[in-house]
Amino acid sequence: MKVRIKFSKHGVLKYVGHLDFMRYFQKAFRRTDIDVAYSKGFSPHMIMSFAQPLGVGVESDGEYFDVEVSDSENVDLFVEKLNEQMADGVEVLEAIVLPEKAENAMASVAAASYEIEFYKDAPLTEKLIKQFVDSSEVNYVKKTKTGERTINIKDYVFDIRYLSMRCMYICVDASSGGNLKPATLCDALLKLDNKNIEDYPFHITRKDTYKRNENSELVPLNRF
């Protein structure tokens, strides 16, 4: 059976990159007695799939991955068993058995919400956020491997809220086709105010990761 795990990642572990963090979880599973399913072959690996890579330096309250385990496992014990093996800063929050026909975590990701906190010289104003919300188009030149491409950032932003002079909440596209990096939105937003993002260091915390339900509404990945 497939199990979806939700966890949070804070503290110094935010510097651990995505691939290494996957290895971290594989090793954590091996330290428990949970019977995880493996691929076949000479170097068997755990059948595990992470929803959305988290950038280096980003913390999170809502990360997900799917893992295949033996049908005889008692999933109610997973949270406790895994938390015994976690490093300080990582907490397993929930483990649920995936419904038969559920899409895997990675394929179903549609959006992610973030809290952006600027360290100093608060660049945020209610007016600026309102200007962004009220504009029908906010064009942004995106550098790609092959050249430059202009996108309308607004197509990728589902929600944006002013919280304080240094802090805002955003919910943006995180699907494989339209992923928008929070930093890109920050850059576009500050450009509206003729400010340079380089002068305003900020810290990102992912709040949750979402899929679309049958009514096409955004719901967290652990909601069925």
Add this chain to the structure above:
Amino acid sequence: MNQKLALPEEVLMSIEKPERYIGHEINAVFKDKDKIDIRFAMCFPDVYEIGMSHLGIQILYDMFNRFEDTWCERVYSPWVDLDKIMREKKLSLFTWESQDPVREMDFLGITLQYEMCYTNILQILDLSNIPLIATERTWEDPIVIGGGPCSYNPEPIADFFDLFYIGEGETRYRELLDLYKESRKNNESRDEFLYKAAKIPGMYVPRFYEPIYNEDFTLKEFRRLKDDIPATIVKELVTNLDDTYYPEKPIVPYMKVTQDRVVLEIMRGCIRGCRFCQAGQIYKPVRERSIEFLKERAETLLKNTGHEEISLSSLSSSDYSHIEELVNFLIEDCTKKKVNIALPSLRIDQFSVDVMEKVQDIKKSSLTFAPEAGSQRMRNIINKGLTEEDIINGAVLAFKGGWTKVKLYFMLGLPFEEEEDIEGIAKLCNNIAAAFYEAIPKEKRINGKVSITASTSFFIPKPFTPFQWAKMNTKEDFIDKAEHTKHYIMSQLNQKVIRYIWHEADVSMLEGVMARGDRRLSKVILMAYKKGCIYDAWSEYYKHDVWLECFKECGIDPFFYTTRERKDDELFPWDFLDCGVSKAHLLREWKKAQAAIVTDNCKKRCVGCGTAKFDCGLCINR
């Protein structure tokens, strides 16, 4: 959650791989610093991925942290990007656990695994704001201790260390720590403490010894400056490997480090007396861990780390008495647990081929042989007890098992080398290819054609080996010999399936200088460091021209250490150390090498090397 980091976020976010510096790994040890007496920083002077792969540090880290009064933490070299930032921003080097400044520690232990790390030692001291020259330090600085293989000739770096611990670390640290506590309590000076430490077996305090040179700069005398410290320092060793420290919960890094696996040390020492090999001499006699200990520890370590691979560690695993039982146990246990087994240093025979068929993907893996020399005459000179027949038979076994890739390691520039020995490398490769075509009929060559990789490194004479008297080749000789090897390989019938690679020669020259160097080199190393040399072991950062300039400015001829002929009775800078194997035995072996006579291994017959005086291991359990 109370996680302190020494480096600010903007620094961590601006460098490569910030996870190198964050510590807090699984199984890292944290203690309340108000409740301990001694803080020990254990340093591997290279980048984290390399240093974190070292078993010796994991063993000593575990040992120190079992002491209730001691907190052992780790230190690694900041990579060049962070090095630059730390100098610009005047950030001091920190320990990985508490992230406190290294300078606040009581001890800084530095492991010396290869000569090319010497400028990195100075980087560590400098970034920690510890005076580089040992005699300039005060109680504001930690006691700086060196240990590991290069401490068997500590003279080139003698000026930078307060003391060297000669031999295996498990035996005398407790005594040293107790002495330290006593000294500090009684308000003794640093010199008084070191003077007392110099009387503990295995401890070498360079400031209390003085080399006196002849006019030609060979050593005349190694003078003691205190009467009651030992003239000769005998290495320390563990006599019973089952009754000592071995970590049950080694640190599990987040990053993928070089040794990302459980490492099971099955024995120390080597029965073989390869004449070029320093490890083979300095770790004698052979001491094995019991099979019961290893089985139990393999399970515990896999359980406590969650690693997906396990590897055996020793100088020659095939010589371990219970190797078949151990490997069979691991295969059974690991297959259940979906753990891979890595088996380096197994001799290629029926058993190892059978085993590897079970644990490796034949299509992807290659088999490795280390004949070290191409001709039988040269293999006799180096006392590599391996004949061409052994190699061909092993290769054929492997080919029949389905392998098609073979790697061969050789050395160039060995003593008494002649043109035929170099040609022999090419011929041996060719004969192995021919053996493939002969053993495997065309229709059975399912995994494709045979592919042979021959790789040569340049021979560097090391202290405490029979070749410590040998002349080393110049860089030009080396390059010339590599060209010849290439030419001979190209003229073989099967040259199309043989690939040849060789290592750089510049670095070999410097390694040769340091390996058999004396105390005069301290000033060259210091100058090279001040001129920007660090990470000399990394070819992209090795600055050969700067080193040559430093030798010139210091008025020291590097060839004095490398290409010079040494007389049988020359006093060497490392002769005041005793690794157990006697100089008389090494000289006998040097003479036998000249006559291309082989010497039996320790299991066949005791050849009287001198280590029997330690009264342990194979010397008493034959």
